[in-house]
Amino acid sequence: MQINWYPGHMAKAKRLLQDQLARVDAVIEICDARLPYSSRNPDLNYMLRNKARVLLLNKADLAQPEITKKWLEFFQGRGIQCAAITAEQNAREALRAIERLTREKVQKGEARGVRRTVRVMVVGVPNVGKSTLINRLHGGVIARVGDRPGVTRANQWVRVGEYLELLDTPGMLWPRLDDPVAARRLAYISAIRDEVVDTFALSIALLEDMCSIRPEMLEKRYKITDDSLRGQALLEAVCRGRGFLMRGGELDLERASAVVLDEFRDGKLGRITLEMPHINQTPQPPKATSGEKTDEDGSN
Numbered sequence: 001m002q003i004n005w006y007p008g009h010m011a012k013a014k015r016l017l018q019d020q021l022a023r024v025d026a027v028i029e030i031c032d033a034r035l036p037y038s039s040r041n042p043d044l045n046y047m048l049r050n051k052a053r054v055l056l057l058n059k060a061d062l063a064q065p066e067i068t069k070k071w072l073e074f075f076q077g078r079g080i081q082c083a084a085i086t087a088e089q090n091a092r093e094a095l096r097a098i099e100r101l102t103r104e105k106v107q108k109g110e111a112r113g114v115r116r117t118v119r120v121m122v123v124g125v126p127n128v129g130k131s132t133l134i135n136r137l138h139g140g141v142i143a144r145v146g147d148r149p150g151v152t153r154a155n156q157w158v159r160v161g162e163y164l165e166l167l168d169t170p171g172m173l174w175p176r177l178d179d180p181v182a183a184r185r186l187a188y189i190s191a192i193r194d195e196v197v198d199t200f201a202l203s204i205a206l207l208e209d210m211c212s213i214r215p216e217m218l219e220k221r222y223k224i225t226d227d228s229l230r231g232q233a234l235l236e237a238v239c240r241g242r243g244f245l246m247r248g249g250e251l252d253l254e255r256a257s258a259v260v261l262d263e264f265r266d267g268k269l270g271r272i273t274l275e276m277p278h279i280n281q282t283p284q285p286p287k288a289t290s291g292e293k294t295d296e297d298g299s300n
C-alpha cells in the first residue's frame with residue numbers, strides 16, 4: 001500500500017522546528033512504544049545532534065512490556081537517553097527524564113547564583129501523545145488532544161512549574177512515508193489520517209500483521225483459530241466470529257473493517273508491539289535526507 005501524503009503543514013512544522021531549536025535547552029522526542037522504529041522521525045537524529053534530548057516511548061500500556069524493555073536496551077546501547085511512559089496515566093517517568101536532561105544547565109546557573117527557566121521542546125510524529133504528556137505535566141487540560149493526527153496545529157508554550165516551560169509542537173511526519181511498510185504502520189496508529197488511506201485494505205493488513213505476531217489476540221477477540229488465513233478471508237472470519245451479518249446473511253465486511261481498526265487503536269485487542277529492535281521488518285531503511293546517519297534508529 002503506497003501512501004502519498006505530504007501536507008503543507010508538515011513542511012511548515014519542520015521549518016518551525018529548526019527555528020525553535022535554537023531557543024530551547026533540551027528536546028523530548030516522543031514515539032509510539034508499539035512502533036519504536038516507524039514512529040520516529042529519521043530527520044531528528046540529525047537535527048537534534050547538538051541538543052540534550054531524551055526519547056520517550058509513549059503508550060507503553062498498549063505495547064508488550066518485554067519488547068519495550070528490549071527497545072530501551074537497544075536505544076541505550078546506542079547512547080540515546082530513553083524511557084517508556086504512559087502519558088495518559090502519569091508523568092513521573094517523564095518528569096524524571098526532564099530533570100536528568102536539564103540538571104547540568106540548572107546546576108551551572110545555580111553556581112552563578114541564577115535560576116532561570118528551562119525550556120524544553122516536545123516533538124514527534126502525529127498522535128503519539130505529545131499534548132497528552134504536556135497536559136499531564138501541567139496538571140490540567142491546556143493543550144488540545146484527540147485520537148487523530150494533526151490535532152495540534154501550532155507551537156504552544158506551556159509553563160510547568162516555576163522554572164520549566166514546555167513547547168508543544170504539531171506532529172511531524174516525513175520522510176518515513178517513503179517507506180510503505182512504515183507508512184502503513186503509521187496509519188494503524190492514526191499518525192496518518194484515515195481520509196488518505198484505503199482503510200479497508202489497512203484493516204486487512206493489520207489483521208495479517210496481528211495474525212503473524214500475536215494470533216492469540218485474534219482468537220480471543222474474533223474467534224479466529226486458523227492463523228494461516230490471509231487477505232479478505234481474515235475480515236470474513238471477523239464477521240463470522242462477531243456476527244457482523246447484514247440482512248440476508250451477507251457478511252458486513254465494512255463494519256468488520258472499521259471495528260478492527262477502532263478496537264486495535266483503543267487497545268481492546270490487548271498489548272501488541274509491531275516492531276522488534278534489530279530485526280529489519282521494513283524492506284529498506286529510508287534514505288538519509290540530511291546527510292545524517294540513521295543507524296541509531298533501529299533500522300539496521
Ligand SMILES: Nc1nc2c(ncn2[C@@H]2O[C@H](COP(=O)(O)OP(=O)(O)OP(=O)(O)O)[C@@H](O)[C@H]2O)c(=O)[nH]1
Binds near residue numbers: 061089125130171172
Ligand atoms: N493508551 C494510551 N493512549 C494515549 C496515551 N497518551 C496519549 N494517548 C491518546 O493518544 C491520542 C493522541 O494524543 P495527543 O496528545 O493529542 O497526541 P499528539 O502527539 O499531541 O498529536 P498531534 O497534536 O496530532 O500531533 C489521544 O486520544 C490520547 O488520549 C497513553 O499513554 N496511552
Ligand SMILES: [Mg+2]
Binds near residue numbers: 130131151152169170
Ligand atoms: Mg498535539
